[in-house]
Amino acid sequence: MSETRTYVIIGGVAGGMSAATRLRRLDERARIIVVERGEHVSFANCGLPYHVGGVIDDRDALILQTPAALGERFALDVRVRTEAIAIDPDARTVMVRDLASGGEESIPYDALVLSPGASPVRIPIPGVERGLVLRDLADMDAIIAAAKGATRAVVAGAGFIGLELAENLHHRGLDVTIVEMLPQVLRPFDVEMAELVAQRIREAGVTLRLETSLVAIGDKHVVVGEGEQIPADLVVLSVGVRPESGLARDAGLALDERGYIVVDDYQRTSDPHIWAVGDAVVKQRVDGPATPVWLAGLANRHGRLAADAIAGRPHAAVPALGTAIIGLFGLTAAAVGRTERELRDEGRAIRVIHTHPLDHAGYYPGATQLAMKLIVDEQTDRILGAQAVGESGADKRIDVIATAMAGGLTASALADLELAYAPQFASAKDPVNMLGYIADNLAGGEQSVQWHELRARQADGWILVDVRTDEENAAGAIPGSRLIPLDELREHAEGLRGKRVIVHCKVGQRGHTAARLLEQYGVTVANLDGGYLTWSAGAAATGLPTKGHAA
């Protein structure tokens, strides 16, 4: 065998531990040292909110591996409560300090893997030290301790972790208020999709305050906006993270303007003997600029890639899609790729599709409605992003679309996917197929209008025709619409010849049939994408006026 090499991994969670165990599988003789500042390596950080709520009852279930077990199985030298304090890239040594004894040691390395992660941001407001954060088991323990005896909690930040915490604090019986600066929850979703999650949060009895700044934390309250006080026995800050890249910066490694460590396609930093993975590292995105993406799956994958490169078996990372998911109060929201908001901001020519199919055949009990969105490159028909919200099946559909994106399938090709169908699992035309059919229709020249484009079109003289039934229209309608139920449309078609008409139904499907019909009568016609349901979610999110009761 070759000479013994020494690999040092800084940070023993997710990416770091993936790198360490992969290195062992590739090099049985290497000396592999894992340095972790905290008390635990390889813990289930995505599970922390669920122990707060008692959904995961057993705290030990969150500790996936112990240093001793890793030592035994993988012959790793795992040092917890040990901090790396300086790297000398020229000498190829890293100085580490035992936090208990204060003793320091300089370790020479052949390759160094940084997996320092990102830490919750503490915003500069009065009383910020009273706010708790959630990153590791100790933070979780502190939140649980504070929740005992507390009755009112404020969670600042409506991102994934903030919402999961809010749900779990509510589940513990606390009166929870979420305070979010932005006009929506969950930025990886567009506003009309995020609105569905916001509605569910409110229905569950949690107070959601959007476009509201946290300005101070008092003893038993927080102060928001213009000085309003909200009572709070417990305040959790979940307003974003900051990369722990100080060590990398001090070592002279290249960072981006936000302080994230820059790596090449093989996870190598600007130093040829130092690799980096995980939440402190910038990632190449599909169809967009390199950005941080804080996802455990990517951290694990990149840990493996770093190990492969170090061991002389380089594989390039594939660009990140940023696939993300949350389960909240019985609802699932999942997304992949880029949002309409981002792409419109960049001036990209895109097609947007909304649909509201059932998760499985309507004739089989228990079917629930999904809200789905697909974002497509107008020139190439390539899929740029997708979002799904529903009680069941949203995860499956986003996984399928993420896979289609990885395989380079066009949006229209989603129609041809052969997905498993029996009535309890899907429909003969799966929701993903439906998106493909609509994409194919649009690629073929059919016109649609987005919910946020409707008012401008109406102002420009387009006639809005509601092709739903009388009953549906009476229950809630779009201002300015004229009702002609689909089954009576043929009789009225000649009268619309030469006119510009937007048709709409509840979800878009009858609208499509109506549009095809009118087009053949010489009407210039567009279908309101996603129908009344998408429009009403968008209207509710942005304060557009509605007529009648929203469905």
Next chain:
Amino acid sequence: MSETRTYVIIGGVAGGMSAATRLRRLDERARIIVVERGEHVSFANCGLPYHVGGVIDDRDALILQTPAALGERFALDVRVRTEAIAIDPDARTVMVRDLASGGEESIPYDALVLSPGASPVRIPIPGVERGLVLRDLADMDAIIAAAKGATRAVVAGAGFIGLELAENLHHRGLDVTIVEMLPQVLRPFDVEMAELVAQRIREAGVTLRLETSLVAIGDKHVVVGEGEQIPADLVVLSVGVRPESGLARDAGLALDERGYIVVDDYQRTSDPHIWAVGDAVVKQRVDGPATPVWLAGLANRHGRLAADAIAGRPHAAVPALGTAIIGLFGLTAAAVGRTERELRDEGRAIRVIHTHPLDHAGYYPGATQLAMKLIVDEQTDRILGAQAVGESGADKRIDVIATAMAGGLTASALADLELAYAPQFASAKDPVNMLGYIADNLAGGEQSVQWHELRARQADGWILVDVRTDEENAAGAIPGSRLIPLDELREHAEGLRGKRVIVHCKVGQRGHTAARLLEQYGVTVANLDGGYLTWSAGAAATGLPTKGHAA
């Protein structure tokens, strides 16, 4: 507008109705006639077994569209209880007969779409007329009528419909026996995967008789095998189907050797004015010969393609993957593409991968174990097929793999898929990612052994090492294995240098770690694919001897 064209569709379910409604959307002025021999068009044939069991309570829920509603919305001339009795391709006319009045009419067509379907085979045995079949609502009604007051049912045939019926008859409280000629249930699965379904059927209290022929049906019993009688108040035959291609044959259309209608990539038959879709039509398969594929999703898709081609917007069909799924006694079994059995019969060089991951993170409540199988082309790393069986999440994983196949992803590329992860939905390394990691390892030269290859290897002198724990080994072990728990393997590695060793664990993952370790000590090593779990399912299915208790 152009001259009025006449389109005739024969068969008003699935593919036929998709063609009819699509034709209307493409040609508002056409005359569109749908001829259906039965009483209903557009009914939910995949739901029929579930009304037998009362899972779908409302019979009307199975009737998706009525002729009147279709007439109103799509201006279709729908004629139920009307049979097409002859086609004159030269004159372009079809003769139809009203089954109530006996009146006949010759209808000229510009294009004809055949969607005749396939009918259940009635095997030539004494008493076959006593056997019921399940194809339409009338058949379903007959089964329900027969089940009332019955206590014992025999279902002949362990395909999808047979098993669904068996479950639903059991659900009604009947004592059910399934009789199957083949040595396994569900032929789209390999035997060790089908075994998991067979075990579940037996655990649920249904008698499953494999390799058993039905030879006669008596009044209150059936006769099987060498004359054994099984009591039966109710007998359902579900032993395969036969294409209803008599009309096509009489019209001189090209059929394959099994009598299925041959079409081109645009669903056009050998006659330029006649198209055909659905269960009576042969389909081009991915990686294999053209075969029938009886799936509703394909029928719908091909109906649309036929309409597009007729309307002058031809799109070629993509080759069929044959994605199929069944839910049975709380278990889901799904498959896509080709089986190991078929490919080995054809002499194809393949790699086979089994794994048994949890459907979601083990630290989150409710995780259940999946059995997954991937079949890969040895030369190209292309995915040829996959199978999944489990209580939750099998549908999602097969849909993802079907999409990867459609996108031309290699098996190794499954490792890089970015699938949605939160602990209640998946693991940071999703089961599909795990298959990709294993495929990548095998593509990189690691060796594995299949459960059915093990005995020959042992006979050839390979040493079988069980790297599980003492407790696992004591609960059930493979004959001839030697126990060296993984965490003690390093101490024994030198002693194995130069030897040929097969390692195995429970599912294959510790085996992989063991193999990587031993290889670096100069051992010629292979990992038993899928570990003890796959081996024991294969052993149970094929009657191999086992040692101790099966897990």
